[in-house]
Amino acid sequence: MNYPRFTLSSHRSFSILLLGCLLGAAGAGLLRADDRVTVRGKSSPAYTAWKFGGSEIKNESYVFNKGRFFGGTTRDPILEKMQFIDLAKSLANDLVAQHYYPADSIWKANLLIIVEWGVTTVADSTYKQFARDNPIGMMDTDAGRREMLHGLAQAERDSGTPTAAVQMLDMGYEMNRMNGLVSDAQFQDLDQKSLSLGMASNAALVGFDDDLRADNNSAWGTPQGEMLRAFMADERYFVALNAYDCQEFLKTNKFELVWSMRLSMRAPGMNFRRGVGLMSTAGRVVFGHKTDGVEVTLPGEKAPHVEIGTPIVIQMGADADQKK
Numbered sequence: 001m002n003y004p005r006f007t008l009s010s011h012r013s014f015s016i017l018l019l020g021c022l023l024g025a026a027g028a029g030l031l032r033a034d035d036r037v038t039v040r041g042k043s044s045p046a047y048t049a050w051k052f053g054g055s056e057i058k059n060e061s062y063v064f065n066k067g068r069f070f071g072g073t074t075r076d077p078i079l080e081k082m083q084f085i086d087l088a089k090s091l092a093n094d095l096v097a098q099h100y101y102p103a104d105s106i107w108k109a110n111l112l113i114i115v116e117w118g119v120t121t122v123a124d125s126t127y128k129q130f131a132r133d134n135p136i137g138m139m140d141t142d143a144g145r146r147e148m149l150h151g152l153a154q155a156e157r158d159s160g161t162p163t164a165a166v167q168m169l170d171m172g173y174e175m176n177r178m179n180g181l182v183s184d185a186q187f188q189d190l191d192q193k194s195l196s197l198g199m200a201s202n203a204a205l206v207g208f209d210d211d212l213r214a215d216n217n218s219a220w221g222t223p224q225g226e227m228l229r230a231f232m233a234d235e236r237y238f239v240a241l242n243a244y245d246c247q248e249f250l251k252t253n254k255f256e257l258v259w260s261m262r263l264s265m266r267a268p269g270m271n272f273r274r275g276v277g278l279m280s281t282a283g284r285v286v287f288g289h290k291t292d293g294v295e296v297t298l299p300g301e302k303a304p305h306v307e308i309g310t311p312i313v314i315q316m317g318a319d320a321d322q323k324k
Helices: 045-052 077-081 086-097 126-133 135-139 143-159 164-178 184-206 210-217 223-231 245-253 270-284
Strands: 007-008 012-017 022-024 037-041 060-070 101-102 111-119 236-243 256-268 295-297 305-307
Touching: 007 164, 012 037, 037 045, 037 126, 060 086, 060 236, 077 270, 086 101, 086 111, 086 270, 111 245, 184 210, 184 236, 184 256, 210 223, 236 245, 256 270
Parallel strands: 060 101, 060 111
Antiparallel strands: 007 012, 012 060, 022 305, 037 256, 037 295, 111 236, 236 256
């Protein structure tokens, strides 16, 4: 599959997907408890008022841009084989519900929608791994006692062959020493910082960051924060759309964000291809809208949708003027 490529400046190139548009029909399968989708939308009040504030929703056209793909660390053949055109088709089917339609030319498009997708990576605790590999050494959490045991091990080496238990304790001491750590408390502290960074990165990918920040700032925490942290204990499939003013970009080469939408769901036990359909369906009622924090929904049935034609490849460069 060839994707349309536009060279918009001497420093930047994009793969823009131009899609045909025909109305069709589709249905959704039976839903399960694990089919819950989290939705986080952001949009300016001015855009929301203009787009949805009148008697009718305003029509807008768009082109897709293939953004970053996050493959995770767990082998997932269906995720790896998923083509961007398949993802674009699913999204286009549901974007039409909020009167977003594929443009036949980037010069006529209102929006440039950059799509990112993939799965989060749930980092395992380095401390726990170390503890599993060195159970006796890690059980000793007192730095002073460790020093004493290290001294005993040294004495045993001087007098003969040390016992297996002392060897393991001494190995734990040496491994910590080589890593510049003097106590298990420091090891655990660094480990928690690493896990926190991983969680922060995942939270941003799936759109949980604002809600978790509010939870951290609350003296007693929030039920929402507790729920989202539980969600993040598992890998999550996600699709993120960032819609920019396309004409502003063509004029100034600057990205002016109009709205964004982040959709995610639990990955274990879920087929990514089916998951994309469920996430897209969940987004159909909120694309372009601002949500009140992260919302959790069970997608409904699909309504009439857009059938996608063959993508059009257009080269832009020195002859850009005659393409307009």
